[in-house]
Amino acid sequence: MESIEIVLAMLLAVIASAYLVRLLPVSLPLPLVQIALGALIAAFTGHGVTLDPEIFFLLFLPPLLFLDGWRIPKSGLLRDKVVILELALGLVVFTVLGAGYLIHLLIPAMPLAVAFALAAIVSPTDPVAVSSIASRAPIPKRLMHILEGESLLNDASGLVCFRFAVAAALTGAFSVAQASITFLWLAGAGVAIGLGATVIVTWVQRWLTRHFGEPNGSPILVNLLIPFGAYMVAEHYHASGILAAVAAGIAMSYVELSGHTLAATRIQRSAVWDTVQFSLNGVMFVLLGEQLPDILHGARASLEQSGHVNPWWLVLYAFSVSLGLLALRFIWVWATLRITLYKKGKRGEHAQRPHWRLLLATSLAGVRGAITLAGVMTLPLTLPDGSPFPARDLTIFLASAVILISLLAASIGLPRLLAGMQFPREPAEQQQEDLARREAAAAAIVAIEAAQVELMPLSADPEVYPQAAARVIALYQHRLNVGTSLGDDAVKFRKRDQAERALRLAALQAERRAIFNLARHDRLSDELSRKLVRELDLAEARYR
Known part of the structure; x- marks a missing residue:
């Protein structure tokens, strides 16, 4: 013992x-x-x-x-x-x-x-x-x-x-x-x-x-x-x-x-x-x-x-x-x-x-x-x-x-x-990240378009999938624009990304507080609250 x-x-x-x-x-x-x-x-x-x-x-x-x-x-x-x-x-x-x-x-x-x-x-x-x-x-x-x-x-x-x-x-x-x-x-x-x-x-x-x-x-x-x-x-x-x-x-x-x-x-x-x-x-x-x-x-x-x-x-x-x-x-x-x-x-x-x-x-x-x-x-x-x-x-x-x-x-x-030493920046890593994001975004857009064509016959409303695809493709198109921009445009895009990340984190924290509040007052089951909080945690981990 x-x-x-x-x-x-x-x-x-x-x-x-x-x-x-x-x-x-x-x-x-x-x-x-x-x-x-x-x-x-x-x-x-x-x-x-x-x-x-x-x-x-x-x-x-x-x-x-x-x-x-x-x-x-x-x-x-x-x-x-x-x-x-x-x-x-x-x-x-x-x-x-x-x-x-x-x-x-x-x-x-x-x-x-x-x-x-x-x-x-x-x-x-x-x-x-x-x-x-x-x-x-x-x-x-x-x-x-x-x-x-x-x-x-x-x-x-x-x-x-x-x-x-x-x-x-x-x-x-x-x-x-x-x-x-x-x-x-x-x-x-x-x-x-x-x-x-x-x-x-x-x-x-x-x-x-x-x-x-x-x-x-x-x-x-x-x-x-x-x-x-x-x-x-x-x-x-x-x-x-x-x-x-x-x-x-x-x-x-x-x-x-x-x-x-x-x-x-x-x-x-x-x-x-x-x-x-x-x-x-x-x-x-x-x-x-x-x-x-x-x-x-x-x-x-x-x-x-x-x-x-x-x-x-x-x-x-x-x-x-x-x-x-x-x-x-x-x-x-x-x-x-x-x-x-x-x-x-x-x-x-x-x-x-x-x-x-x-x-x-x-x-x-x-x-x-x-x-x-x-x-x-x-x-x-x-x-x-x-x-x-x-x-x-x-x-x-x-x-x-x-x-x-x-x-x-x-x-x-x-x-x-x-202390005080200045080391040259290593741009290769940023270039590799931009390349990966571009390739992934391009592949995602192709997959979304293919999935849209495949799923449209299953929906009673023919406008649902085109509208949804347009919204999702817009997000990936933004990523492509960030990756292909040069000079001052690339800097502006990255600053906007940082601002968007800060706003999304604030929104996620507010969502989590609201879910916890509902669970504390027995207006939401423990199982469902854990599921929703996990989704928010994964989203926050991505932005952090």
Whole structure:
């Protein structure tokens, strides 16, 4: 019963953090507030939650990685694929080697394999943490797409490296040839299982829906279970469950383009996934705060084994590792940029050199978060011979400290670093939106005209459908005029759209108040009031 109470307390802390971050006079990232609330829970309960590493990994990682793969902007991913791969793969390997040797040099008592494991688990960046900071810093949209793409792919590469390092720590042996073969199987089979899981489940679901209808809530539940199924099947066949979850998410984004899902299901599913993402990320950071006292106690014990008694050595280690990671990231970003500029110059292409502040911001935006925390918590408790895993508590402490320091550094540094910078507008996105609206409006007008001809014989009044079609076509014609106008006319049309949106929102709010008033006075049934309010809510969501 006590465990259930702690879980409920954590969920309440996640809810409270969303309000506290708005009320605090000082602007802080949401994860830091959640960590602080977790520490308060630990102070009141008096002890930490005992975690099973395998269960922790299964509960938290698959849905988060699946959602990352599903929602990553594919156009930005393909446009900047070279830069993203350099960061997501090359930088991870560079970080594992550089930070691994640095950690072993700083803490000789930590075995080299464990140092590599720590370096691997702190190599992935966290898009949620970056996004929460980006809301207060003027990060260019293209840079955000690169950071999101990096975080999607380096989750997989970092966790796979972490798995190899832990295996080497457990067995005491490491073979490059064997690791290469194992990596190919992990990656290939993991991606194949993830893609197959989404395709097969979607096909079966469509077949059942076509023959038996669609039960309420069933498609959403199936969608929630896909990442867990892909992960568990991959792990059963000793493939990468991490890559399976990512691949399943990417496959889902393409399956979604088929348009077979009902509109109501998409709306409800989006709300459910937003809640899942917010809850899981929040609980992990609250859990980090709740574990901090025990982690600190265990880290001090590991410190004494290394010959140091003063706890300030922990602070020194934490800042040294964090600064080392920042330096390695800056070196990699600077070096790859110079190589890219050199190659473009050799080809005779004009390449604009980015501002040094933007280069430093790219390095500072490498914030660690949920994936690092989830991964480091899966460190084995013991070695195969039953002895304790070497420096486990110290490793968890240093990974937690890196998360805290990177969050603080980015939240303080990024807004100040990018303050006053002017970035060129990206007209491509507005052009794509205008094109989509024009194409959709033109298709709608053709469909309305065809439907009018088909439905007219069914009506006793021959004027009904032509009049209705004229009204609906006028709305779509207005959209076409907005999309095809140029210069000042386009600006005027958009201002009118904004004015119309404000008026429609005011009207919708008035409609909703009137319906609620009728329901309160028993002049409208609850069922009918809910139906009408839902229609108004959907209309308002469109205009907002």
